[in-house]
Amino acid sequence: MSDELKACPHCGGSNILLHEIESHTFCYQCDDCDYSPDWWLDTEAEAAQYWNTRPIEDGMRSQLDAMREHYHQMSHELTEVTADCNRLRAELANRYVDIYALRAELATSQAEVERLRGIISKAEFINGEFHGDGVLCDKCAICDGYAMEGHTEDCPFYQWEGGAQ
Numbered sequence: 001m002s003d004e005l006k007a008c009p010h011c012g013g014s015n016i017l018l019h020e021i022e023s024h025t026f027c028y029q030c031d032d033c034d035y036s037p038d039w040w041l042d043t044e045a046e047a048a049q050y051w052n053t054r055p056i057e058d059g060m061r062s063q064l065d066a067m068r069e070h071y072h073q074m075s076h077e078l079t080e081v082t083a084d085c086n087r088l089r090a091e092l093a094n095r096y097v098d099i100y101a102l103r104a105e106l107a108t109s110q111a112e113v114e115r116l117r118g119i120i121s122k123a124e125f126i127n128g129e130f131h132g133d134g135v136l137c138d139k140c141a142i143c144d145g146y147a148m149e150g151h152t153e154d155c156p157f158y159q160w161e162g163g164a165q
Contacts (some may be wrong), residue, residue, distance in 0.1 A: 004048065004052075004104050005028065005051055005052060006051065006054065007050045008032060008033060008035055009035070009054055009057070010030065010033055010035040010099035011030060011032050011033040013030050013031070013032030013033060014041055015030065015031035016028050016029070016030055016034075016051070017029050017030075017031050018044060018047065019036070020044075021040065024042070025040035025041060025042060026040065026042075026043065026044045026046070026047035027039065027040045027041070028047055028048065028050075028051040029045055037050060037051065056097060094140070108124070
């Protein structure tokens with residue numbers, strides 16, 4: 001029966017002896033430190049059960065098991081949160097790539113707008129100004145010549161258009 005007994009709760013020893021007295025009461029005792037419970041019990045099985053009963057140790061073991069379970073749950077949740085964070089980091093990186101691409105596209109569009117503004121400005125400069133009805137007058141704003149008749153020789157567009165028209 002001693003192979004079923006727990007180690008001594010005081011010294012951890014494993015040399016546990018069964019004592020029996022005349023009235024057929026039983027008690028276990030540690031042969032290493034002489035510890036024995038104060039109770040003598042009617043049967044050897046009751047004495048073994050009493051020796052193996054460790055309410056504080058059992059309570060702590062129960063708490064330790066609960067803490068281990070909680071640790072495993074938290075580890076699992078941490079793994080999931082870490083995966084979510086990595087997924088969000090990748091998504092954020094993709095968004096930054098999209099932002100940089102959009103910025104480049106915006107810069108190209110702004111350059112195109114400026115180019116078109118220059119063309120419109122040059123057209124207004126060459127052809128004069130818009131009338132109230134939205135029709136562009138053919139008069140040159142520099143030389144007061146008309147595009148259909150040609151620019152004067154001192155007008156820069158005279159040279160640009162290839163001379164007199």
